[in-house]
Amino acid sequence: MKAIVNVYLKEGVLDPQGKAAHHALGSLGFDNVSDVRIGKQIILTLKATDKAAVEAEVKEMTETLLANTVIEDYSIEISE
Amino acid sequence: MKAIVNVYLKEGVLDPQGKAAHHALGSLGFDNVSDVRIGKQIILTLKATDKAAVEAEVKEMTETLLANTVIEDYSIEISE
16 A cells, blocks of 8 residues: 655744745746745555555654654545 | 645655665564655645646746756646
8 A cells, every 4th residue: 555644844834945945936937936835745655455554554653753743744645 | 826746756766765764664663664755745825826827837847946857756736
């Protein structure tokens, strides 16, 4: 099974990488952009086959290692 | 409008960050994981309202700045 974990900074947390990209896009003439936020997308391939068990395990992995839940939020999608 | 750009390394390109996360998950006892790939998720907020125009513009931004198309692939989703 595959699990996609999207990890992004919480609202209100400064995102310097996003700010830099925003600025660079402006310099290149893309004036339509009003905000840029940059997060991580983690794609896990797992051997297990039970969707509910995989979801619980991936949640545990995310909270233990993949995301810093003090400043980051995350979402998890499980697919075959 | 919002645009979500997912940028990930092409198949076959070594992903050291993913390998490190995979190894760390193994050390923590998560033995079910057979592969980890880590990419970027870029969330753009745009002032324009025409979906087709936004999609074309975001594609140009991605190819110019946000992704390195030599080693990275990307996908774009546009939402209201």
